[in-house]
Amino acid sequence: MKVYIDSYGCTFNKADGQIMAGVLLENDIDIAESIEEADVIIVNTCYVKLPTENKVVYRIQKLQSEFPDKKIIVSGCMVEIDPEKLEKIGPNCSWIGPHQLSKSADVVNATYCGEVIRETGFSKESKVGVPKLSDGSLIHIIQICEGCLGACTFCCTRFARGPLNSYPIKDIVAEAKEAIENGACEIQLTAQDTAAFGRDSGEKLSDLIKEVANLDGDFRVRVGMMHPKNLLGGVDEIIDAIKHPKVYNFIHLPIQSGSDKVLSEMRRGHSVEQYLDILSKFKNEIPGLTLAVDIIVGYPTETDEDFELTVKLLHDIKPSIIHLSKYQHRKGAVSSSLKEIPPKTMKKRSKFLSEIKSEITEEENRELIGSYQNVLVVEKGSKGGFIAKTDSYIPVIVHDVEMGTFVKVKITEATSTYLKSELA
Structure with a gap:
């Protein structure tokens, strides 16, 4: 059995997705790299803003329509905030509340076997030191x-x-x-x-x-x-x-x-x-x-x-x-x-x-154009090159570097969201 986890929202929710993946792997459940190869799909929802709510609602509905043979589980904030809407749009979906991540394998196994199981409610269990599957970045x-x-x-x-x-x-x-x-x-x-x-x-x-x-x-x-x-x-x-x-x-x-x-x-x-x-x-x-x-x-x-x-x-x-x-x-x-x-x-x-x-x-x-910055290369860029961070956490596009290294660069261009550079 393979499970695909589709996470939305903040850094905290992204970490919740990593915890669920870690729990599943510990229980011999594989993580799929695509929806097509998955038997079960977990939609890890965010509900902080209305546009995000609309996005996850549309996603849940679309997945049920496009993949009627796949089992759907909903996790994240929507489970606790708006169970009425969730019940309406996904009556056959199982749920994993944000405080019930340790039960992820149980919910997945039961759902795969045709049950609709819903683990909700608050708990004091820690989210530190538990199994996690990273996204491959550093x-x-x-x-x-x-x-x-x-x-x-x-x-x-x-x-x-x-x-x-x-x-x-x-x-x-x-x-x-x-x-x-x-x-x-x-x-x-x-x-x-x-x-x-x-x-x-x-x-x-x-x-x-x-x-x-x-x-x-x-x-x-x-x-x-x-x-x-x-x-x-x-x-x-x-x-x-x-x-x-x-x-x-x-x-x-x-x-x-x-x-x-x-x-x-x-x-x-x-x-x-x-x-x-x-x-x-x-x-x-x-x-x-x-x-x-x-x-x-x-x-x-x-x-x-x-x-x-x-x-x-x-x-x-x-x-x-x-x-x-x-x-x-x-x-x-x-x-x-x-x-x-x-x-x-x-x-x-x-x-x-x-x-x-x-x-x-x-x-x-x-104001940083022309300056020299010490940057840490943290991840691959979506359009090529790498993304590094200055000591002040400003993203910089760099090329011809290795992940996880500190390099010195000269800032050559600036946009409202990131900087471009050349190696110094």
């Missing part, structure tokens, strides 16, 4: 905790991932050590909110970062998204950890809106001033810092004045990476009871922000 993802401490009104992911569950530092370090010994050159520490790590266990994110970075070997560490609220009062320790030479000079610090009124209505738990104070400390202490931000356009209570404040904030902080999302109601989210702004207004604001997003990010990257 990037190793470690989930350091699951769930969050937030109450954001627009979010439905927390209904799937549940309350915070941090994994022990010793287990995370042990997995990182094994991955590095097996050839990984980039360790990605991921979570719904890495800044929440340890709030339930008494351990600290700063200690975790340092312990991983202090391992032997030539590698880099990337720290995933941090909610500003959970950095308040502890930012200095995190900065000290990220200053470690093996940690990318990079932070993913979502702001969502430049308006204090909207942030309050979103229940973000921090102000624009507090955000700017955190960012100022990072930039003052870490030269060449790459900032990634998240922005939601058109939250239901966002006025023209609120939107202008967001535009001003982006021009002021000049992020190198901007993740832009149009607001849309999500299943079970508090804000879904509010009236959405007119589509014409949404389209206008989104178009405007998309334009300045490209301007800001390309301007930031263009």
Whole structure:
């Protein structure tokens, strides 16, 4: 029997797919490289945004239509967030909830034999140190905790991932050590909110970062998204950890809106001033810092004045990476009871922000043209060449290099999303 795993969404969900693959292999179930050769297909869903929801719903329906003889299993956030819709579109599909990955082999075997089996609900089982099948790159993802401490009104992911569950530092370090010994050159520490790590266990994110970075070997560490609220009062320790030479000079610090009124209505738990104070400390202490931000356009209570404040904030902080999302109601989210702004207004604001997003990010990257950068070659490019990362985690296209090596390059071109280079 062979199983094909089709994963959508974030780094965390990608790691869930790797865990399922690892569990299956341990139980003598092969992983297929294509849908055509598979007997069972697992669609590992993401539900954070409406376009992604539509994509996975279409995928599930299309697979059932095109491959009526193959068994379909649905996993990921949709299982916990919207079982009613899932039942409607795939009444004969089995389910694996995001907290039930250890049962993947049981579900696959039963489904292959014609049963419809559904493993759902929350558990505290760890996702560290468990079997994983990598995607063949030299990037190793470690989930350091699951769930969050937030109450954001627009979010439905927390209904799937549940309350915070941090994994022990010793287990995370042990997995990182094994991955590095097996050839990984980039360790990605991921979570719904890495800044929440340890709030339930008494351990600290700063200690975790340092312990991983202090391992032997030539590698880099990337720290995933941090909610500003959970950095308040502890930012200095995190900065000290990220200053470690093996940690990318990079932070993913979502702001969502430049308006204090909207942030309050979103229940973000921090102000624009507090955000700017955190960012100022990072930039003052870490030269060449790459900032990634998240922005939601058109939250239901966002006025023209609120939107202008967001535009001003982006021009002021000049992020190198901007993740832009149009607001849309999500299943079970508090804000879904509010009236959405007119589509014409949404389209206008989104178009405007998309334009300045490209301007800001390309301007930031263009400043690096002519500079010499030390880069780590982490994966093969989809259109040839290789993708490397600068010390500030900016992707660079390189040629005639070996995977997993550090090389010096001269930056020759820049776009809004990556750099081009030649060997120095």
